[in-house]
Structures are given as C-alpha cells and as structure tokens.
Amino acid sequence: MTNRLENIGPMIRNERLRKGLTQEELGERVGVGKAQISKIESGKGLTIKTVTKVLDALGISASVVLKNEPEIDxxxxxxxxxxxxxxxxxxxxxxxxxxxxxxxxxxxxxxxxxxxxxxxxxxxxxxxxxxxxxxxxxxxxx
Incomplete structure (x- = not known):
C-alpha cells in the first residue's frame, strides 16, 4: 500500500502539468495554497481528504488511482x-x-x-x- 501512496504525489504533478495548470491554479480549485500543492506533489502532507479534493479538481477518481489496492474493511x-x-x-x-x-x-x-x-x-x-x-x-x- 505504501508504494502506491508514495506514487500519488508525482501522479498528481504529472496530471496537473498535462492539464496545463500551475500549482497556484490547482490550489485555487482545491482551496489550498501553492505551497500545499507543492508538498502534496512531493508526497508530503498527504491526507485522504486533501488528496481526494486534488484528484476531484483534476477530474480523477480516487477509486481509479487506488484500484489495484486491496480493499480495506x-x-x-x-x-x-x-x-x-x-x-x-x-x-x-x-x-x-x-x-x-x-x-x-x-x-x-x-x-x-x-x-x-x-x-x-x-x-x-x-x-x-x-x-x-x-x-x-x-x-x-x-
């Protein structure tokens, strides 16, 4: 599970860049600052709530990102x-x-x-x- 979670930050960064968004623009969509987006993209400060908001803002389903994860009861x-x-x-x-x-x-x-x-x-x-x-x-x- 840890390896998959560590990959979320870089995946978010790649998707943000693919969509042509700056960290500041993504932060505005999510309601956090540019510094928080930077931390998330580097794999730090990841919380389920924040990651879910960022993924929603990028139009990505969290269930797709974690689809290979075993389900947790x-x-x-x-x-x-x-x-x-x-x-x-x-x-x-x-x-x-x-x-x-x-x-x-x-x-x-x-x-x-x-x-x-x-x-x-x-x-x-x-x-x-x-x-x-x-x-x-x-x-x-x-």
Missing part, C-alpha cells in the same frame, strides 16, 4: 481513525500531527497489517505498540 478504517485519535491524545498532538507522524514512521502500516491482533487490545496497549513501532522506524516520540 470499514472496521479497519474506523479502528485506525480511533487509534490515531487516542495516539494524539496520549502524546498531546493534534490529530493531523499524529496522523502525519504515524504515516512517516510506519505506524499506520503496522496497524493495517496487524489489525487482527491489535484491535483486540485496549487503546492504551495499541498506543504503546504504535509508539514502539515508530521509535523502531526513526520516530522520536516516547
């Missing part, structure tokens, strides 16, 4: 969202900061891959597991 998504929120509270972060941190240091990948075991644990135990996984992958939050 709605329960898995709900669990990941709830766990991100708990991680954010536990570490005094905003949900966005927690989400970006967990993406960067492989916490989301861990939750997705190990959902069957992790969702049976308490949120406290899951947050501890995520903290350790992120530390093992270069994160600095303890």
């Amino acid at each position: 709605k329960n898995v998504i709900a669990y990941i969202v709830a766990t991100i929120s708990e991680f954010a509270k536990s570490h005094h972060l905003s949900v966005r900061e927690a989400s970006n941190y967990l993406i960067r240091f492989k916490g989301i990948d861990f939750l997705t891959e190990h959902y069957d075991a992790e969702h049976l644990l308490s949120f406290d135990d899951s947050v501890q597991d995520l903290t350790q996984v992120c530390l093992n992958n270069g994160g600095g939050i303890q």
Whole structure:
C-alpha cells in the first residue's frame, strides 16, 4: 500500500502539468495554497481528504488511482481513525500531527497489517505498540 501512496504525489504533478495548470491554479480549485500543492506533489502532507479534493479538481477518481489496492474493511478504517485519535491524545498532538507522524514512521502500516491482533487490545496497549513501532522506524516520540 505504501508504494502506491508514495506514487500519488508525482501522479498528481504529472496530471496537473498535462492539464496545463500551475500549482497556484490547482490550489485555487482545491482551496489550498501553492505551497500545499507543492508538498502534496512531493508526497508530503498527504491526507485522504486533501488528496481526494486534488484528484476531484483534476477530474480523477480516487477509486481509479487506488484500484489495484486491496480493499480495506470499514472496521479497519474506523479502528485506525480511533487509534490515531487516542495516539494524539496520549502524546498531546493534534490529530493531523499524529496522523502525519504515524504515516512517516510506519505506524499506520503496522496497524493495517496487524489489525487482527491489535484491535483486540485496549487503546492504551495499541498506543504503546504504535509508539514502539515508530521509535523502531526513526520516530522520536516516547
């Protein structure tokens, strides 16, 4: 899944250029600044909400972009969202900061891959597991 997500930024850039749009013009369509479009195109600051808005503005369906991805159960998504929120509270972060941190240091990948075991644990135990996984992958939050 990660490789596919990493390819979204360059794909967005190529499509923007193909349509003859500047980063500023695309940003106006999406409601974000040129700097945010630049970050998205470089694969940074990707959120599902922002990427979906950008893809919509370019006339591309997110389901087409991710069509080769295995489907993720709605329960898995709900669990990941709830766990991100708990991680954010536990570490005094905003949900966005927690989400970006967990993406960067492989916490989301861990939750997705190990959902069957992790969702049976308490949120406290899951947050501890995520903290350790992120530390093992270069994160600095303890």
